[in-house]
Amino acid sequence: MTTPPVQQDENPDDPDPARSSQTLAAFSGQVQRRLGLETPSEAEVLVRSTLNELGKTVSQGLAQDLTVSLPPELSAELRAQRPKDDAARAVSKEAFVDAVSGHVGSVDAEEVERQVEQVLRLLREWLPEDQVDRTLEQLPGDLVALMR
Numbered sequence: 583m584t585t586p587p588v589q590q591d592e593n594p595d596d597p598d599p600a601r602s603s604q605t606l607a608a609f610s611g612q613v614q615r616r617l618g619l620e621t622p623s624e625a626e627v628l629v630r631s632t633l634n635e636l637g638k639t640v641s642q643g644l645a646q647d648l649t650v651s652l653p654p655e656l657s658a659e660l661r662a663q664r665p666k667d668d669a670a671r672a673v674s675k676e677a678f679v680d681a682v683s684g685h686v687g688s689v690d691a692e693e694v695e696r697q698v699e700q701v702l703r704l705l706r707e708w709l710p711e712d713q714v715d716r717t718l719e720q721l722p723g724d725l726v727a728l729m730r
Contacts, residue, residue: 606653616700624687631685632701633660635678640720642668651709675724702729
């Protein structure tokens with residue numbers, strides 16, 4: 583199976599992240615189009631899995647701050663993933679991608695990494711710049727590379 587190339591979000595009906603209504607459908611729809619995923623549910627599972635893992639990685643304070651900029655459905659999940667302490671947790675890119683791959687349709691690590699990368703890059707577009715900076719500060723270098 584040939585992996586479709588990552589597409590830029592050139593759909594004129596797609597909301598600009600800066601002006602979006604911030605809905606899960608809008609966020610997942612952008613992921614679906616960029617990656618050429620077949621169904622909205624496939625994109626939603628990928629988005630939820632990626633952000634759930636991100637929620638386990640960043641500090642509780644940052645997770646709380648990120649929820650303001652995310653669709654409400656994802657905000658609650660992001661907050662729920664945090665352990666009770668406030669510390670960020672170091673995790674390798676491989677462990678992060680492996681955790682996401684346990685929830686999505688693909689078991690190909692390179693494909694899942696490409697998908698995670700697109701979710702994190704879209705997240706970066708949706709977040710205010712100060713939250714992007716704080717998120718990047720808390721992530722290990724190999725995860726930062728996925729978000730850039």
